[in-house]
Amino acid sequence: xxxxxxxEPGVRVRTSRCQDMNSLVLTxxxxxxxxxxxxxxxxxxDLAAAVSETAPxxxxxxxxxxxxHWDHVLGMPWFPGALTFAHSGFADELEREAxxxxxxxxxxxxxxxxxxxHAFRPFAPRLTAHGxxxxxxxxxxxxxxxxxxxxxxxxxxxxxxxxxxxAGDLLSDIEIPWLDSPPWVYRGSLKTLHWLFxxxxxxxxxxxxxxxxxxxxxxxxxxxxxxxxxxxxEAGVSRAFQAGLDLEDTRxxxxxxxxxxxxxxxxxxxxHAENVRFAYxxxxxxxxxxxx
Ligand SMILES: [Zn+2]
Numbered sequence: 201x202x203x204x205x206x207x208e209p210g211v212r213v214r215t216s217r218c219q220d221m222n223s224l225v226l227t228x229x230x231x232x233x234x235x236x237x238x239x240x241x242x243x244x245x246d247l248a249a250a251v252s253e254t255a256p257x258x259x260x261x262x263x264x265x266x267x268x269h270w271d272h273v274l275g276m277p278w279f280p281g282a283l284t285f286a287h288s289g290f291a292d293e294l295e296r297e298a299x300x301x302x303x304x305x306x307x308x309x310x311x312x313x314x315x316x317x318h319a320f321r322p323f324a325p326r327l328t329a330h331g332x333x334x335x336x337x338x339x340x341x342x343x344x345x346x347x348x349x350x351x352x353x354x355x356x357x358x359x360x361x362x363x364x365x366x367a368g369d370l371l372s373d374i375e376i377p378w379l380d381s382p383p384w385v386y387r388g389s390l391k392t393l394h395w396l397f398x399x400x401x402x403x404x405x406x407x408x409x410x411x412x413x414x415x416x417x418x419x420x421x422x423x424x425x426x427x428x429x430x431x432x433x434e435a436g437v438s439r440a441f442q443a444g445l446d447l448e449d450t451r452x453x454x455x456x457x458x459x460x461x462x463x464x465x466x467x468x469x470x471x472h473a474e475n476v477r478f479a480y481x482x483x484x485x486x487x488x489x490x491x492x
Contacts, residue, residue, distance in 0.1 A: 203215050207404055207412075210228055211224075211364070212224075212225045212250075214250075216238055216271075217240060220409050220466070221272070222406055222408060222410075223235065223247060223275075224406050225247065225251065226359070227254040229254075229339060230254060230256070230257070231338040231339050232260065232261045233261075233262045234251065234262070234264070234279075235266065237275030238272060238275050239271050240309060240312055241309065241315065244274070244278040259281045259282070261338075263283070263284050263285065264286065264337065264357060264366075265286040265325065266286075266355055266368030267286075267290070267350070267353055268290050268297065270300075270302075270305045272408065274305055274316070277317075277318055283337065285335065285337060287329070287344075289352060290328065291322070291324035302319065302320040306320075329355070331346055332344065332345055340361070341359065342358070344358075345357075345358065347367075347392060348381065349370075349387070350377065350379065352380070352381070354369070354370075362404075363401050363403030364402075364405075365396065365404070366406045368407075369409065370407065370408075371423060372422075373407070373410045373411050374460065374461055374464070375409055375466070375471070379474070379475045379478045379479075382478055382482035383430045383475070383479050383482070386430060390423055401416070402419050404419075405419035405422070409466075429459055429460070433457070436453065437479040447476075447481075451473050451476045455469075455472070459472055
């Protein structure tokens with residue numbers, strides 16, 4: 201199966217062998233926009249070659265990064281001179297997490313039988329935004345949406361001219377909501393995207409990982425499914441907490457829940473167990489003595 205999917209002329213998605221990570225590639229005239237170029241060196245060679253067919257000068261290439269996790273940030277050295285764009289908090293986090301990003305990249309790339317041609321270096325995007333902002337990247341219009349919950353510096357990117365939502369690590373068909381904070385933070389982001397689905401003509405959702413969602417209904421369903429997962433997670437944890445269960449017993453009980461990626465090859469079981477911890481600790485925190 202080809203790693204490339206063509207959505208329409210000048211709009212393609214390349215899917216990595218690594219966790220089915222998607223890189224969105226738009227080309228127009230002699231410009232290009234890439235969202236999350238990655239992951240493996242051979243794949244970045246392929247992306248750079250494809251882009252250089254229409255945008256041979258990388259100064260006319262923009263790279264947008266949805267969030268500073270290792271699998272989304274390795275592409276920059278393949279596009280020297282390109283404009284870089286991400287959330288305002290991206291650079292600080294990448295700097296802070298540089299060692300663990302480098303370590304994760306090294307492990308995954310080696311496991312796939314490849315080698316990074318250069319050590320990972322944190323970088324500061326030339327252009328940043330936060331909140332809901334309209335941005336012009338070369339000839340491409342982008343509207344940003346703050347979407348924390350998986351990562352505090354996460355942007356979903358809406359491309360109104362193409363009807364494409366580059367959702368970053370949200371709305372995947374192979375991953376559950378992968379929390380880095382209390383579940384209601386993530387639910388707030390789904391509410392934001394809910395408004396986007398209501399107000400805009402979302403024709404394709406390009407998630408960070410796994411199959412694309414074609415048509416508004418398909419994308420919308422993923423959002424409702426993820427909301428449903430979070431509500432069940434919170435309700436289950438809350439019941440266990442009120443019954444006096446500790447975290448380990450709560451995890452055992454919540455392991456019975458059904459969810460996307462349970463026992464799958466790209467298994468979500470550990471992610472779910474961590475999600476239980478985030479929900480449990482948030483609850484314990486909010487009911488601790490001294491809190492009103
Ligand atoms: Zn991520």
